[in-house]
Amino acid sequence: MDDQQYIYSVDDIKFIVAEAASAGLKVAAHCMTENGAHNAAAGGVASIEHGFRMSDETLQLARQNNVVLVGTDFTEQAALYLGLPPPVAKSFHEVFIDRLKRAFKIGVTMAYGTDVFFAAEGETRGTLAVSFIDSFVEAGIPAKDSLRIMTTNAARLLGVDKQRGAIKVGLAADIIATPENPLDNIQTLKQVSFVMKNGKVFKKQ
Numbered sequence: 001m002d003d004q005q006y007i008y009s010v011d012d013i014k015f016i017v018a019e020a021a022s023a024g025l026k027v028a029a030h031c032m033t034e035n036g037a038h039n040a041a042a043g044g045v046a047s048i049e050h051g052f053r054m055s056d057e058t059l060q061l062a063r064q065n066n067v068v069l070v071g072t073d074f075t076e077q078a079a080l081y082l083g084l085p086p087p088v089a090k091s092f093h094e095v096f097i098d099r100l101k102r103a104f105k106i107g108v109t110m111a112y113g114t115d116v117f118f119a120a121e122g123e124t125r126g127t128l129a130v131s132f133i134d135s136f137v138e139a140g141i142p143a144k145d146s147l148r149i150m151t152t153n154a155a156r157l158l159g160v161d162k163q164r165g166a167i168k169v170g171l172a173a174d175i176i177a178t179p180e181n182p183l184d185n186i187q188t189l190k191q192v193s194f195v196m197k198n199g200k201v202f203k204k205q
Contacts, residue, residue, distance in 0.1 A: 007035050013043025026159070028070070034058060041067050047157055049113065052099050059099075059106045068157045070113035073100050073135035078128065081120040093135070100139040111154040112146075130190055143186040173199040 008016070013029070020027045026046035031037035034053040041048065041062040048054070048062060049070045062069060073096040074082075079089035103110060114129045136146045155165020164172040177194035195203040 007033070008039060008043075010039050010042045013039055013045060017044050026157075037062075041065055047111065050115070052095050054099055054103070056102055056106065059103050059108050063106055063108045066109065068153065069103055069108050069110045070157075071096065071100055071103065071110060072113050072115040073097070073132055073139075074115075075131055075134050078114075078116075078131065081123075081128070082118055097135060097139050100135060100141070104139065104141055104145070109153060110149045111157045112150040127190070133186055133189060137186060143183050146186055147182060172197075 013027075017027050028047045028049055029036070029040035029045040030049045031040055031051050032053065034055055037048055037051045037054045038058040038061065041058055042065070044065050045067055047068040047070050050072050051058075051062075051069055052071070054062070054069075059069075061067075074093055076089050076093040079092045080086065082089070084092060112132070114132045116125055116128045118128075120128060133146060133150075136149075141149075152161065152165050155161040162171075164174050167175060173196055175194070175196040176192050178188040179191050179193060180188040182188050192203070193205040195201070
């Protein structure tokens with residue numbers, strides 16, 4: 001579901017959510033405006049993507065209705081890679097940081113997302129995606145909460161938390177290793193030295 005010139009009404013969204021549920025599916029709402037995000041939260045979608053214009057009232061509504069925010073919280077550098085002029089990139093980033101701070105304070109459940117659909121010289125999609133943790137650091141989000149946003153919250157939103165998303169007996173063996181404890185230094189996630197997926201080692205330094 002996406003914002004467009006015509007903003008879906010709350011009743012429209014409730015109908016879409018009900019139809020999706022009957023097929024065993026969830027609804028993710030791509031929201032670039034406050035009105036779109038407010039109606040999506042009121043309509044009970046599973047998640048709101050972007051939502052950078054969300055007011056405190058709409059964030060409260062999202063929390064109340066268990067709507068997950070996938071904020072795609074752009075760093076200033078990522079905004080520059082996107083091709084925005086420096087002053088615009090700075091203000092674009094600041095809007096995301098402000099909303100991220102308010103969402104965390106209000107207690108909205110969040111899942112990590114980046115919207116990395118662009119290329120940048122010297123960067124991979126992975127390095128670009130993990131760089132968005134800088135926004136969480138800037139917004140003052142504690143490392144333990146950032147890790148939860150990146151793992152268990154995301155797995156729960158995607159409906160795979162019974163299979164993966166945590167290191168736990170019975171779940172898929174998806175494991176990474178870093179030089180430091182990410183609870184002490186979240187930036188260590190940029191230096192992954194070991195990767196295991198489904199019990200198979202893909203990278204071993």
